[in-house]
Amino acid sequence: MKQGFLRLVALATLLAVLLAACGDSTTTTGSALSTTANTGASTTSASATTAATGATTVAGVTTVAGVTTAAGATTAAGATAVAGATTAGAAQTTGTLKVGATAIPHAEILNYIKDNLAQKEGLTLQVVEFTDYVQPNLALKDGQIGANFFQHVPYMEDFAKKNNLNLVAVTKVHLEPLGVYSKKIKSLTEVPDRAIVAIPNDATNGGRALQLLAANGLIKLKDNVGTTATVLDVTSNPKNLQIKELEAAQLPRSLEDTTFSVINGNYALAANLNPSKDALALEKAENNPYVNVLTVLKGKENDPLVQKLSKLLTSSEVKKFILDKYQGTVIPAF
Numbered sequence: 001m002k003q004g005f006l007r008l009v010a011l012a013t014l015l016a017v018l019l020a021a022c023g024d025s026t027t028t029t030g031s032a033l034s035t036t037a038n039t040g041a042s043t044t045s046a047s048a049t050t051a052a053t054g055a056t057t058v059a060g061v062t063t064v065a066g067v068t069t070a071a072g073a074t075t076a077a078g079a080t081a082v083a084g085a086t087t088a089g090a091a092q093t094t095g096t097l098k099v100g101a102t103a104i105p106h107a108e109i110l111n112y113i114k115d116n117l118a119q120k121e122g123l124t125l126q127v128v129e130f131t132d133y134v135q136p137n138l139a140l141k142d143g144q145i146g147a148n149f150f151q152h153v154p155y156m157e158d159f160a161k162k163n164n165l166n167l168v169a170v171t172k173v174h175l176e177p178l179g180v181y182s183k184k185i186k187s188l189t190e191v192p193d194r195a196i197v198a199i200p201n202d203a204t205n206g207g208r209a210l211q212l213l214a215a216n217g218l219i220k221l222k223d224n225v226g227t228t229a230t231v232l233d234v235t236s237n238p239k240n241l242q243i244k245e246l247e248a249a250q251l252p253r254s255l256e257d258t259t260f261s262v263i264n265g266n267y268a269l270a271a272n273l274n275p276s277k278d279a280l281a282l283e284k285a286e287n288n289p290y291v292n293v294l295t296v297l298k299g300k301e302n303d304p305l306v307q308k309l310s311k312l313l314t315s316s317e318v319k320k321f322i323l324d325k326y327q328g329t330v331i332p333a334f
Contacts, residue, residue: 094122100148169293176265179279195259201245209262
């Protein structure tokens with residue numbers, strides 16, 4: 001009887017050992033589930049999926065909080081993706097910025113920066129010169145350049161509206177006073193009846209020229225027309241001026257055929273006209289809305305390279321360059 005009892009105890013012990021061994025053999029392949037759960041996500045499969053706020057893996061591509069990362073694009077051994085992290089590189093802080101500009105003074109100012117200041121800031125400038133006021137904005141639209149420097153805000157806004165562009169003025173740099181020039185008369189008191197007068201044909205500079213004529217008593221305009229003035233807004237023309245609208249770049253050459261022409265400062269300088277000496281009348285700088293600006297497409301204004309150029313354009317070194325070189329014909333606006 002005692003021996004039978006001992007046999008039963010031995011059998012029970014053996015059975016317990018066998019059951020324990022069987023349990024060990026059914027261990028799940030948890031070691032294969034190498035997923036690290038971030039923000040409370042749980043391990044769900046043996047495919048080494050990393051769960052972060054609901055991340056899933058399909059054919060080796062991991063999507064984390066809406067960001068898709070191709071397999072191997074960012075992974076270092078043991079790395080864990082965090083919600084909101086991106087795999088794209090940071091915006092480039094050094095490199096080349098291609099800038100469109102008219103020759104004088106814009107390209108000259110940019111070339112001064114290129115040769116003397118840009119390298120210290122990790123900026124390489126490529127200056128592309130244009131001869132009119134249309135192509136620099138179209139080149140910006142087409143991605144041929146990354147910024148331009150030639151226009152004032154009223155022109156920029158008018159061009160953008162007419163051409164379905166979204167342009168942004170990054171920083172104000174300088175003013176080039178619009179002036180009245182002539183090869184026929186030496187004073188506006190000598191303006192004859194039916195004098196031929198040329199003004200810019202673009203909307204904002206044309207209105208600007210008419211305002212200059214009005215400020216000097218040659219015509220009167222409708223009240224409150226501002227920079228949008230056109231020849232149709234002239235209410236009084238005692239000298240019967242024959243006003244002709246020409247492309248701004250052609251105005252210096254028009255002096256052979258006109259009594260006088262109203263010419264933008266940059267084109268006057270390019271034609272070797274000195275606004276402070278040769279102009280019969282000049283715009284006033286005070287409260288002038290026609291300050292020239294650095295311009296980019298909307299969304300590019302905070303680009304590190306653009307911001308570096310903006311900083312340099314308004315630096316003390318550039319202010320001194322403008323004052324020394326142009327002797328009051330170009331006026332810093334900063």
